[in-house]
């Protein structure tokens with residue numbers, strides 16, 4: 563009788579799992595984070611230090627959620643909840659940068 567080719571044979575092929583790259587798991591698909599344009603604390607985690615939207619590599623989001631994330635950040639920018647650029651940060655006297663020198667009026 564011939565042996566069935568199951569999981570036992572798979573490990574004997576010589577290829578170990580450590581060689582394969584671990585796939586990026588989208589934090590929004592797993593429910594660890596929720597995209598909301600009003601939630602500035604969460605959205606600011608997916609911005610770079612210059613205020614631009616992080617790439618899919620840095621955000622680890624899937625294509626669907628990366629589009630939704632970009633849309634939420636752009637919406638928050640329009641409502642002046644998030645900065646458009648680093649220049650905007652010091653002009654408006656916001657997040658993390660010294661504002662005293664450049665503040666107007």
Ligand SMILES: [Zn+2]
Pocket residue numbers: 588589590591623624625626627
């Ligand atoms: Zn996703």
